[in-house]
Amino acid sequence: MIIKGLTVRFGAFTAVDDVTLDIPQGRVVGLVGESGSGKSTVARAVSGLVPYTGVIEDGGGVQMVFQDPYASLNPRMTVGASVAEGLRRPTAHEVERLLGLVSLPPQTAARYPRELSGGQRQRVAIARALGASPRLLIADEITSALDVSVQGAVLNLVRDLRAELGLSMLFISHNLAVVRYVADDIAVMRHGRLVEYGPTDQVVEAPAHDYTRALLAAVPRMPAS
Incomplete structure (x- = not known):
């Protein structure tokens, strides 16, 4: 999937501002940022749940898994x-x-x-x-409502599904340690804009943006990939 110049406005408020992002076939892109950064709005735009301007080339269906599984069933x-x-x-x-x-x-x-x-x-x-045999699966904070004891099992499932099915996935979380564990590439959002994007190891080991460094500093311990 290719997202070009994605912008989402709610009245005078711009929630997502000119985001361009490539999600290659068979790869997991982690979208990370604090609450209010616009990452979930990106997910809803890509899923067709909110109006937007820009171009989304999805090459097929998009399915989304939400944060609260009980509310979605x-x-x-x-x-x-x-x-x-x-x-x-x-x-x-x-x-x-x-x-x-x-x-x-x-x-x-x-x-x-x-x-x-x-x-x-x-x-x-x-x-x-x-x-629905989606070409892209969007996982929006799918572990944040779960007990810590089961989060790891769900994250391992995500990794297994990517390997078995060759899924493309946009994995959204405020937790950079979680994103690092499942993602091939990481995109960092702040105030509705994309401030950094690159391979996971590069973003984690040599972050280019101060905000990314602040997110990394907030994680006391990151799991080995």
């Missing part, structure tokens, strides 16, 4: 029905395959969201997004 629908909802030809076999991709057993299909843990619900949300 219909509590009156079983997991199987939720996953099947996005399929062109919904079958029990295809639902089972998608649940397997996110390491959930087939019997999960008969359960309701309230019967699952937060990590399991997020896996269901990912499975449902994958059912």
